[in-house]
Amino acid sequence: MHLWTCGSCGKCYPEDPALWKCPCGGPFHMNFEPARLQPRRLPGRAADQWRYREVLPIHNWHERVSLGEGLTPLVGVIHKKIPFLAKLDYLMPSGSFKDRGASLLMSFLASRGVRGVVEDSSGNAGAAIACYSARARISATIFVPAQASPAKVRAITAFGARVIKVKGSREDVTAGARSASVRDCYASHVWNPYFVHGTKTCAYEIVEQLGWNAPDWVLVPSGSGTMLLGLHLGFHEMRGQGLIETLPRLVASQARNCNPLERFVAGKKFRSSKPTLAEGAAVARPPRVAEMARALSESRGRVYSAPEEKLLPATETCWRYGLYVEPTSALGLTALEDLAQEESLDGRKVVVIFTGSGLKFSG
Template sequence: MVITTASTTPAASTASMTYRCPADGSRAPVESLAWHCPTCGGPWDLDFAPSSPVPLKSLAGRVNSLWRYEEALPLAGGAAAVTLGEGRTPLIPLTDTISAKLDFLMPTLSFKDRGAVMLAELARRLGPARVARVIADSSGNAGTAIAAYCARAALPCTVYVPEATSPKKTEQIRAHGAQVTLVPGDREAAAVAARAAADEPGTFYASHVHNPYFLHGTKTYVYELWEDLGGRLPDAVVVPVGNGTLLLGAALAIAELHTQGLIDSRPALIAVQAEAVSPLATAFHAGAADLTSDTPTPATPPTPPTLAEGIAIPRPPRAPQILRAVRESGGTFLTVTEDQLRAAQLDLAARGLFVESTGVACWAAMTAQQPQMGHTAVVPLCGAGAKTGLAPR
C-alpha cells in the first residue's frame, strides 16, 4: 500500500455536498467553511447517502485503510487521499460473549484518527485559496489526531486544549508541528476558545463535534466490525459517550447497512458515561429528549474531575441526536464509577492491553453487567495507556 498525500485535488468532489441543520433544516455549501447553523448555532449533518452497497466479497483486495469503504464515504479515496494507514484494528475476544476492538492501535493511538483523516482530506481538497489554517479543540486525543493528519496533508494547525490536558498528549500534538493553545478551565472552556477563533477568514474548524465529515469517518468502526464478522454485527455495540462522535458514527453505519439489506437487524447501542459527568445518561433515564440547559454562565460550576477525561462533556452539542439514536436502537445508557474505571484499566493490563482510563469505560460497564449479559457485544478500547499512564488512586 502506498501512503501518500498527492498534490492538490480539485474541490469538485465536494461541490454537490451541503451541510444541513438537523434542528431547523438550514443549509450551507461545504465550501463555505460555515462550521455551525447560522440560525440556531447547532452542529451540521451532511446530505449524503451511499450510492451503492459496500461489496463485502471484494474488500480483501482493497487498500488496508479506512478508504477501503469508499462507497460509504462522502469523499472518494484513491491514491491521492490523505492517509496514515488508519483503521483495520484487531478484534479479539475478552469473554465468550464480549469482544474488544483495539482502536488504541491507530497511528496516533486513538479511534479519533477515523474522523481526523476525513477532516484533513476535506480541508486539503478545499485548497489553500479557501483554507489558510486549521483549528481544533480537544481534551487531547482528537487534537493529536487532527495535528497528525494536518501534518500529513501539509496544513498549518492550532489545537486548543484545557490547561490540565496530559503533558504526553500536548507533547504529541506539538511533535506533529501543530501549535498548542492551553486554555484555563475545563474541556468546555477549550471549545469556547476555539469557536471564538473559528469565524476568522480562511479558518477551517476541524471540529469533531460540529463537522459531520468526522462522523462519516468514525462510522468505519462499524463497517470494520461488519467485515470482520463476515457480514453481520453483534447484538450490542457498546461505546463511550462524551460528545458522541463514535456513537453517532456507529448509528450512521448501522442505518446504512440495514437500508442496503446488508444486515437483517440493527444492534442495540449501549452508551457509557462516567458517573461523575453523565448528563446524557441522566437525561436518557429521565425520558428527556435533550439536556435541560446547554448555555454555560459565569456561575456554572467547573466539570467534576474524572479519570475518563475524554468523555467528561457536560453539554454535548449533539445531545438530542445521541439520545434519539440510543432510544431508536433499543439500547440504554450505563455509568461507571472512578473505582470501576481503575479496576477495568488494571484488568485489561493484566490481559496484555494497556488502555487509557477513558478508553476502558466500556469494559468497566460490561464487567459490571456481565451477570445480566445474554447477548454478544463489542467494546472499543479507544486510547493507548501510554498517553496518560495508570489511573492514580
C-alpha cells in the same frame, strides 16, 4: 459537493470549510446517499478504512489524507466469565479512534485548499487533527484544557502543531478555538459532519470481521458522541443496503462525574461536571446529545455511568488482559459489567470498543 442540513431548523447549505454550525446554533448533517457496497470487491483492497470507499463522501479518494488508519483487530476476551470481542481502536497512527474522523475531515479540508486549522480537544482529537494536519502539510493550532494529559500535549506538539492551554471549563477551551477560527478553519471533530463519516467505518469493519454479520451489542465510551454516532450511522447504512438485518444495540458508557447523556435520557438537566480520570469522555454539554439519545433509542440501547472509584481498577484489568488503553477506554469494561447484570449475554455477540491508547496516559 454535498449539502449540509441543520439538525435543529432544517435549513440546507452548500458544504463549506468555513461553516461549522447553523446560524440558529444547530449542528449539521451531511446529505449523502452512499453508493452500494459490494463485499465481494473488498478482499483485494488495502487493509484500511478506505476499503469502504463507496460509502465515504470523498470524491477524489486518490488524494485522501491517510496514514492507513482503520481495520483494527477484533479479538476475543473473557472478563468475569463474560466472553466479548474487543475492538482495538486505540491501535491507530495517533493512538485513538479519532484518526478515522480526522482522516476524512482533513481530506475534505485539504481538497478545498485550507492552509490552517484550529481545533479544541481534551487530547485525543487534538492529537489526531495535529497528526493528519502534518500529513496534509496544513498548519494546526490546538486548544486544550490546562489540565490535559502531558503525554497528549506532547504528541500534539510532536506533530508540529501549536498548543494553546486554556484555564477553565471544557466549554472555555471550545470558545478559545472558535475565536481563533476567524482566521483559520475550525476543524471540529464534534461539529463538522465529515468526522462522523470517518468513525462510521468502525461499524463496517466489525460487520466484515464477523463475516458480514451484525453483533448483538456494541459498547462504547461516550463524551461528545463521535464514535457512538458513527456506529449508529454505519449500522443504519448497512441495514439500508441489506448488508445486515437488524441494528446492533448500542451501549454508551460515561463517567458518573460527567454523565450528560445519562441525564438527558433520564429527562434531567445538565449540571457542571466533576473531574474524572476518564478525561476523553469529560464533555459536560455535548452539542449532539439529542442525536446521541436518538441513536440509543433507535437501537434499543442503554447508557451507563461508572463511579470514579471503578475507573482505575477497570483500566488495570484491561492492562492485565494485554490491552494497553487509557482510563476512558475502561468505561467499556465497566458498562459490560452493568449490562451483564441486566441482560443474559449467553450466546450473544458483544463488541466493546477500546478507544484510546495507554501510551498517551500520564497518570
